[in-house]
Amino acid sequence: MSTPRVWIVRLPAAVQEPFQVYVNGVPQRAGVDYERRGKRLLFERPLAKEGKLGFWRWFMGAWGIGTYRKDDQVDVAYEVDGHPVVAHALDIQAPPQDEGG
Numbered sequence: 001m002s003t004p005r006v007w008i009v010r011l012p013a014a015v016q017e018p019f020q021v022y023v024n025g026v027p028q029r030a031g032v033d034y035e036r037r038g039k040r041l042l043f044e045r046p047l048a049k050e051g052k053l054g055f056w057r058w059f060m061g062a063w064g065i066g067t068y069r070k071d072d073q074v075d076v077a078y079e080v081d082g083h084p085v086v087a088h089a090l091d092i093q094a095p096p097q098d099e100g101g
Contacts, residue, residue: 005095006042007042007047007092008040008042009090011039012076014078016079021041021075021076022075023073024072025073033045047072048092048094073089074092075087
């Protein structure tokens with residue numbers, strides 16, 4: 001039996017319970033959509049960040065030619081001293097690539 005591939009999102013240090021997690025603006029449920037382990041959120045569904053724009057993609061975009069890639073946004077809403085805070089577009093760590101094909 002193979003181990004499931006997991007995408008990891010690290011929570012900012014200031015995040016305390018209760019907090020809400022959103023992927024692309026859609027609320028996520030703990031235990032259903034993700035699992036929390038310490039300061040990490042673990043997702044078994046693929047998440048991707050677009051990454052840096054290379055010269056040609058930037059050049060084409062400057063001329064209005066779209067070059068779209070998947071770019072998931074993971075946001076966490078929480079409170080600090082009674083004030084609402086949103087950590088926007090947190091980094092996503094993809095699982096290692098499968099070896100040996």
